[in-house]
Amino acid sequence: RQRLIEIAVSLALSPKVLLLDEPAAGVPSSESGTIIEVIERLPSDIAVLIIEHDMDLVFRLAQRITVLVQGSILVEGPPEAIAADPEVRRVYLGERVPT
Incomplete structure (x- = not known):
């Protein structure tokens, strides 16, 4: 839940670019799908830069x-x-x- 809160706080600032450094790190695989869904639903006018080693996540989102x-x-x-x-x-x- 902490990662989702961090993303929500960042979005409250109305960013043009959202930098996510390993958003799935330390998150149980049962919850990483929720993080992916949140990222997929971000408005298209927000550029998202993800630094990530989880290649499944990268290939799904990038x-x-x-x-x-x-x-x-x-x-x-x-x-x-x-x-x-x-x-x-x-x-x-x-x-x-x-x-």
Whole structure:
């Protein structure tokens, strides 16, 4: 519930941009769906920047993803392109990429 309160307090300030740093961190998986639903229902005139390691959440919410590795941009693009990117799969999922 604390995360939802934090989001509500932020929205009370009528932001143009909402920065959410790991909104699902420390939240039981039974409650993370509620956080996702709240984010999905935000007005379209609010830009939302999410920093998150929960890739299921990222792929469900994001229209555009920037993947960082050691502080540098590895790749940017729509979720479909990121999910299919061999370097992302190698770095984050430990998959072998054929050479």
